[in-house]
Amino acid sequence: MPEADHDSFEERFTDVLRDTGAALDTGRRDLAAEGAARGRRLVARRRAAVAGGVAAVALVGVGGALVLPGGQGGDGRQQSAAGSPKAGITTTAAETGAAKPAVSAASLLGTFKKLLPGGRLTQTEARGTDERSSAKNMYATPYVQGVYDDGRGKAAISVGINRVPPGTQEARQNTQCPDKAFIAYDSCSTTKLADGSALMILKGYEYPDKRSGTKLWRAELVTPTGQFIDVQEWNAAAEKDAPVTRPEPPLSAARLTALATAAEWRTAADAIPASQWPKPAPNEPKGPTGSVSATLAGLLPKGVEIVGKGNADPEFGYVVVDDGKGASLVQLNDQPDMRDVEGELFGADAKVLPDGTKVVTHRSAGDKDVAGIVMWTVDTIRPDGRRVVISAFNSGAQTTAPTRKTPALTLSRLEKIATDPKWNTLG
Structure with a gap:
């Protein structure tokens, strides 16, 4: 139900989807990606108070997955990667109706390698804007991820690329620091950039109770035109079920900022087929409302x-x-x-x-x-x-x-x- 998503509904929704899909390895990433666009549009309507129990389970079939590849539930968790980019069905930019020429998985991976500081990058995956999900034969959300090692321990890093309706409550919520009543974290800040973009840097944990010592740091960027970039990094080689390899994730707040604000990701966001750009939620507030x-x-x-x-x-x-x-x-x-x-x-x-x-x-x-x-x-x-x-x-x-x-x-x-x-x- 954050996202957002940074609210407890998104956290619960992510957990329900992960638990119910644990045995469905093939295409799980595709399913998460294809539900993400509609799911995030529904975050503002289906938020924290439907957390858990029957209510959350009932909504799984309604809103679709809320988690992007590289996206989060309310606790900041990334959906586990199981689908392969090779499973995508390649299309041309003309066929997709993209706003700009398509950006391939190879191009995203090249950008990822170029932008990371010196180190070794393995176990890479990527999906471009010119691919479709094999699960539903629909357009898939682009992403890139890998295991990075700067000599101080392996760390999973991912970049998710999407769009949000600009100027909406949903767009604002993506870069608002979560409330500690729902999400455990050490620090969080939101900055307004010179071009009007909003950038949130969050240093938190993979699990709400901080068990296992797995830390999750993230940078979320939303531009005035609705480009949405989500960078995540862990102090382990995987977001779940992997031993901690280093005290903290490898990228500092400054490095996270540099990675999230790179122009190449915005180009990829613009290349997402225009037909897949989300529209504002039907009940988007149009004026002042009560608290x-x-x-x-x-x-x-x-x-x-x-x-x-x-x-x-x-x-x-x-x-x-x-x-x-x-x-x-x-x-x-x-x-x-x-x-x-x-x-x-x-x-x-x-x-x-x-x-x-x-x-x-x-x-x-x-x-x-x-x-x-x-x-x-x-x-x-x-x-x-x-x-x-x-x-x-x-x-x-x-x-x-x-x-x-x-x-x-x-x-x-x-x-x-x-x-x-x-x-x-x-x-």
Whole structure:
């Protein structure tokens, strides 16, 4: 559901896709790539509060994979590479309708080798803008990756190339530092470049609980015209299931910046077939809208203290509350029109309120990588398709150990908040 994606939905979505596809090695990269374009367009609508459990699984068939080759889930994980670029079906620039001449896999690999500092590069893979996915016979997202060794230990490095609708909330979210309530990291900064591009440098971890010591550093660049470059590097030869080979990934923040901002990647982004350029999400905010976090805070019961609160996001918000028994994260998504997935998320067993609102509840594990975290969720949809889904955890963050046995808010209280008429006044 970040991405973005830097939100917890994208993190969960990535995990679900990885788990369900673990046995499907052939074409897995292709499937991730082909779903990425539509998936990222849906990030703003299907975000953190559908994290985990039945809701996230139900959306796998709706939004497609959210992870680019070299792209991320909310924890910054890269989808494992299994497909080979040789499986692509080569086409000409005229056939693809590309905005500019196609950029081949060989050209991307040559650029990758040229831009990396002196060292040995092995286990390389690349896919150009002139290839199609063998899985669906559709255009595939370009990428390049390899295992780099500067003499201090092997490290996986990848560059993903795509486009986002320029000037949209989605474009902005790709370079916004994630909230530490959801993602564990050491440092993050976003810089506005002279040409108007936004660049985020994030130094984080492969796993939310930092287990195994695998670090993931990334640079994400979004230009004013919608070119999207995502560079990732690890301190291991693979993003998962590989031993740590060095204390830190090899490229410094300055090196990451230089790699992400190289003009060659922008040329490749422009060569992606114009027909595949994503359009703004149908519910892209067109003007000022209310803050979900502020509205959520105003609906909390007496007796709980707010010890943390999210920013003024128009669709997603959270608070961290403490009733004297420990911190508890409460997060909420307010999505304007979700009738397209109503049948998948609200079955015949859904409770129907007098005004026609449907309600389902879930109790599930909050994060499979953090022992003991539980998540209680109330998912609602009004007759006009407005979906309000709220979750509460028994921890102050999704990536930290439990602070209490159960969440601070009961399912009954969560339902009361989710069905409050105040949500009808936002956006």
